[in-house]
Amino acid sequence: MHLHIIKKRSSPYFLFPFTLLLILLLALPGVSAKEQPKLKPEAWQINGIVAALNDGYDAVKKLAFGKFNEYDLKNFKSVVQKPEDIAQKVLNILKDKTVEPYVLSGAASALGNLGEAAKPYVKDIADILKDKTVDSRVRSGAASALGNLGEAAKPYVKDIADILKDKTVDSRVRSGAASALGNLGEAAKPYVKDILDFLKDKTVDSGVRYSAASALGNLGEAAKPYIKDIADILKDKTVDSTVRRGAAVALGNLGKAAKPYIKDILDFLKDKSVNDRDRSGAAVALGNLGEAAKPYIKDIFDFLKDKSVDSTVRSNAAEALVNLGEAGKPYVKDILDFLKDKSVEPYVRSRAASALRNLGEAAKPYVKNIADILKDKTVDSNVRRGAALALENLGEAAKPYVKDILDFLKDKSVEPYVRSDAASALGNLGEAAKLYVKDIADIFKDKTVDLYVRRGAAVALGNLGEAAKPYIKDIFDFFKDKSVDLIVRFNAAEALGKIEQLNLNNIVVILDSIYYAGQLEFARWRFLTYFLSGGTDEVKTLLTWLGFPKTKTIPVSLSHDRGDKTLKIFAQVWEPSRDLERLQQDLAKQIAVVARKVHWQPQDIVILETHYNNLKNAGYNEADSLQSVIVNLKTWQWLFNARTIILIHATFWLALIFAYPKFPQVQAIFFWNPWVRRILGVGYVGLILTWVPFFREKLFEPFKPSLLADAGLDNFNPEAYFPNSKVKVPGVEEPVPITQVLPSIKGQVILEGDSGLGKSMFLRYLVKTSGRLVVYLPAHKCDKGVIEAIQAKLHGQAQDADFLKNLIYSGALDICIDGLNEVTADTRAKICQFAESYFRGNIIMTTQPLEWTPPSTAKIYKLLPLEEPQIQQFLISRQPRLPKNAKVQGTNYEQATASFLTKALSNQQSPQELTAIEKVLSNPMDLTVVALMLSQGEYPDLFHLQQHQYQLMAAEYLQEWNQEFPLKKFSDAVYQMRLNDEQALPVDEFYQVLQSLEDDKYKMVVSRQWKDEKGEAKREWYFRHDKIMDFFLVQNFLGESGEAKNRLLDHMDDPRFRGVYFLLATLLPLDAAKELKEKLVQYAADTKDHTVSDTFVQLLRPRS
Incomplete structure (x- = not known):
């Protein structure tokens, strides 16, 4: 970052040494004695990173893995609910051979940093490390991951060591194995000598051997037996200086055990034949030795003051003094004097000033002195910048001087990049700087201020978190300014992410930057869109379609639900994207694409019309595509609405139909009222009621x-x-x-x-x-x-x-x-x-x-009389219907029927009698009477069957009720009933009569029971057949009375009495019957109605 700034703002004189210093700081692992602590993530930040892992671009995944490694994930479970799912996702990417190796390497490192969540997958990581077909970068990353997993990786220590010893393995992988062993502590103790041998192997690349040295330094007690060997490498001038520097760093990390070799480190530091980079490493190593280096503090300080020594080495010596903590405390004043020495190069003094921040408590007595350097305008601005950075880490002790840092920031005579760092320092002062948030914001908003200073102010605001929330809009306005350098805007975007998770309205501004990015920045902006939003579903949907997604990740087809969700999200970002020209152009295209990919439903017209209106008002041609979809859908909507109305209407009538049987009001109002049925039924209801069974x-x-x-x-x-x-x-x-x-x-x-x-x-x-x-x-x-x-x-x-x-x-x-x-x-x-x-x-x-x-x-x-074989079948079939107390039952009954039929149908009767008998027996009604009589042991009189049955009933009536059967009275009542077309017999007057007639032995009447509207039980009696009723009716036509004779003539044309006339043909005296026949024939001749006369003649013929 600083290098980029220097290229734009600084003089050529200043460019080279400062660049060299930055290379030293950034390139060397283990050079800085005090590393910045990792940040503790929030859940939304992790979610944003995980969302980026699903992106189609490998470069975006790489950035996501890199971001993972910036956070302290030891307590991962306290941040997210299912960290194991994230570990599984990372592992799946790690195993995916279609992903670029540089991404897989990052995945391996990230997996190693996931702690407990990654432990179930240690074997998988070890398998990748051992797989020779895997790219060396990935295997190296897998080795580092195993080293970071600690106890969980111990079962695979031997495998790691075997890779270290295998000379056929790529040196980069072996280097990773060495580093992993260095991190595994006691478990790696049996393999310390192997690491040492690897360090001594001159055929191995010097940079890789450096890693082996660092690994030895990390092993602590386990490496102490080999301190002399490490020291020998340091002293051996034939060994590459990078390797010797690694040996020095290793000794520095081994503490007191390395005390006998401190002078050798110091000699290495003083050796002018060694390059500055490696000598700087030696200086840092000395700083790491703490109390053990105390006897040599004066030498280090003298080395610092020696102007003949390269300035870069001297600056590292200054940092070494600072890192010695209490042992270096007596020389703090000398370092301060060194800072004021204008004969020393400014950037060296700046580095020394920055190093003071590592002193912590020891530097507090000198806070004022550091502040004085900051305030002294005669001091070089780079040195003052270093003083500002030193104050940054001194916390509460630096509080009184926060305003001085702010004044330094406002000083337009100071180089912009220096002021930018001062702004960053303010942001890191936390509570102490919050009082000046408005001042920082004012600098940020001031367009006359240099861009880099404003960027620093933005970063400071980001570091101040909650306190900076009122100024988010200002940061966004700055960010949206496309005239601002892209990298500066990128820093502003990251600052936003530190203040809060960005909502959908704000994230579109980040998304829009993708359309202005070059090849290198493109992936970074896509990643930031995921990260700063917290990887919400809305943002994942946006990036599926917008920001130049990879073609293979764009859905070929969409389900209705997903399409509906997508268009609703597009609708949410349409208004916020109004001033983001390129984003909105792409958004318009993708709206049309999505609209064409989905089978829409009528209820979706609202969202489609929303987009159509937006596109039309904004002048986009894609509105035509939406209009086409809407027109098509409206046709279906009309059909859908019609269907809905019909369904509701049909459901209404269906409910009425089911309610219909129980509710008379429904019957009368809706169904049997023609107007209601026709109007409310819309025509089809009546049709359905008519034709659907x-x-x-x-x-x-x-x-x-x-x-x-x-x-x-x-x-x-x-x-x-x-x-x-x-x-x-x-x-x-x-x-x-x-x-x-x-x-x-x-x-x-x-x-x-x-x-x-x-x-x-x-x-x-x-x-x-x-x-x-x-x-x-x-x-x-x-x-x-x-x-x-x-x-x-x-x-x-x-x-x-x-x-x-x-x-x-x-x-x-x-x-x-x-x-x-x-x-x-x-x-x-x-x-x-x-x-x-x-x-x-x-x-x-x-x-x-x-x-x-x-x-x-x-x-x-035409219903035919029973045939002779059917007669006996019929009589037998009546058996179940006979009275239970019948005298003749079962086999006896069957024998009785057979005997009766044999006798009745014998040839002893005259042909006329036999014909008459067959006519009676072929009649099921008469045959039923025969069956009843046979069951009572009676022999039926077939010529007077009804009379015979009546006589049997009347005899029993007399026996039961001690009175004669009231034939005349009952017959007269039946006659009146027939005249009135009544069916039910008068029960009140003839209850006893009806009881006898209903007896199972006779069954001349039957009864029916029901309940009336009041729920009261009712019972009525009816003649079982018209023939029985005719028997009682005929009683009113017999005799010599004038009334009876008149009735013979009165009812000739009355079909209700037809059966009576048929009975009269056999019951009237012969002469009277013949006389009646003549009258019937005359009636038939006059009326052409022969229904009675013809049958009467046929019945009378056997008597003549």
Whole structure:
């Protein structure tokens, strides 16, 4: 640094000796008796160094390793949380053969300085040292690292010694091995002689032998047996002077043991044939001997005063006197006089003055004298500079003279580089100088002051730390001035780092310097950017793209997260880089590059538009690249927003759908209100509800019990259904099992069959086993229309008939309509019209044979009576449904059925009787009654089956209740119930009757239980089949009363009483029956309705 300054500011006369002195100070290890203590790092400084190790440039890594070595890392764990991770990183670089050797050498040295953190990797370092394929510089560094690791390296002492002894190994590596052994103390004792032999080996380079000598000096007690050998080398004039100097330094480090050879060192010092550099080393060695050199202090001092001796040697003699501590104290005054002697070269006197700082306490009585030299303007400025540096190390004792140093600094008559050092001295005075921070800052800000003085002021401010924080902006302003010499700016930057960790706004100023740096300074500025920032993620990201990063380290592609993070960091530094032209130009380019490398998401438009506006306002063409990305992204954003809105909207309706079954308000307001559904549903909700099966099912879920209420499924067991009944399918010759041809409700089907063949039972079976949504409608409830009948079951919530029609049309709801034969022609017409209108709906309708025009869209399946083999199967299949207390069960029951059928179907009956019997037995309803009677041990009267069952029930009623069964009264009630289209039997008046009719032995009625809206239990009774109801209804048509005769005529056109007329064909007296037949035929001729008359004639024929 000083050399650089001298080249620019000093006279040729002064240049050569001062340069020589600097070379002496900087080139010789071990020359200075007192080394400056290493700094204790802060965590952010270590983080900055570690971040630099990831840089793509080897030169940056080298600087990072060098910075590591400036710090005291003995207590590394107290600074960073995981020092072992840092050691691992350094080792990985050390093993990387693609890295330049000069960098790897630094890595090895750094690893050696990491102390405890590096101990796990000692073997790796030793392996590198032994690897002959590794560059000698790296191996030498590895050797030094092992020496610095102390105890941890002891297991490898032999390996180090072997390398030292191996003459085939590069001398530089052997030198490193010698130095390492010198640092390993007692562990290296067995190899001291080897180091000595290495020192004596004249074939080895003198500089390397010097290292061996220094190593011996460091070994202390272990080297004492060989002091004479070292001294002999010192005295041997045939030995290279550099080696002899090393021997002198070694003796100096060995203390009292070297006392017998002090005179030899002194002689070496006086030997004018020896070059000045080596004689200076001897002087330093004497200084290191302390008390042992006391008898020769006068000689050293005389040597100092001898003007015939080279001035450089004399200056080192002065420093030697100072380094002798208490022993040299009596000569402090003489040194001060020497400083005033104007006949001595100024730079020699300056060096002597600087050396006084090493005296510490011993120099305190002479602080005033040193200060007087500083204040004396007649004294050469270089000497005064030395006095200032001496005061710098004297701490509190120098406090009264701080202002004098400041005045010296302000003295414009003094050379700038001298004033610069005075400024640095002020900075090192710590607390004593803090009172003058403002004065130092004023000098720094004064543009009329020489640059080098301002640089010194900046360094001083840096050393004053916290006290200088108010002036950081001023240092930055100075730093940003590109007219200032680059090296001076570099010193200012380092000063900033001593005050505080730089934030992102400030670090861009350092980063900008990269764009103005030459080849040599380039790496330094990149390193400083890492270091001064503390290696934050933001700065690492910036240096990935900015400051001419190495091409191979630039990402080829970026993940979204990393790209987003990068652009946000770029946005942070855009404004601070506004006045940094070259940095901002590069930043603009890299913004465009990053923008093109990432698959952006709609939410990133904000950051992209921020950059676009910045680039456009600043006039950069890269704004076009951003605009292209944004336009593309906005298209996607529109789609994304639309998707988001749709998702939110769909989620809202989805939530409503799941809330729908439990909340009537949701049902009424959102789903069955056409305007709300259409407007809030934006059109698609109604469509989805109509066509998606899951949602359709949800829509009807609250009404499912109501939709199936008329099916009476509470007391229906699917296993009770006889699945072998067959149907005649259009276009198929052979009958097909009904469960095979109609496994589910699909399309439109009319199931036609006589009463009792199981049409209603099959519908109930379908409904019970169906996985779809089904509504069960008795035909008589469709008198106002099918849609209206379904609406009536939706509890008033389904107000939108059009929506309901759409649901039916889409197949959302399977529809069962039972008993078309029981309704008027007008009602049947409405049902037919409905079926034809909703031809895509799934609808099944049942009817007995009748004269009508069925829907053209429906297929007619005719349900057939049971065939003879099926009759016994059916009777056997009823066994599980028989009363548990039945008299005939199990095998006995099976035998009873077989016996009964054999007798009933024997050829002994007339053909007419056999036909009538087969008609009864082929009817599942009648056959169920037969099964019940057989289980009670009764032989059924097949010609009067209903009458027979009633008689059995009535007899038991009499026995149980001690009264006759109220047939007339009950029949009349049933008649009124039928007229009113009521289904439930009057329980209050006929409770005992209903109990008997419900008995398992008869099962003429069934009951259904449920809870009303108040939660109270309810129970209703219904006839099990219309045939049973017809038996009681017919009682109102029999007899000679005028009322009964009128009823015969009144209900001919009433389909509800069709079954009654069929019973009258067998129950009326023959003549009365024939008379009724004529009237029915006449009615049919007039109305063209033969549904009753034809069957009546067929039933009456066997009686005629």
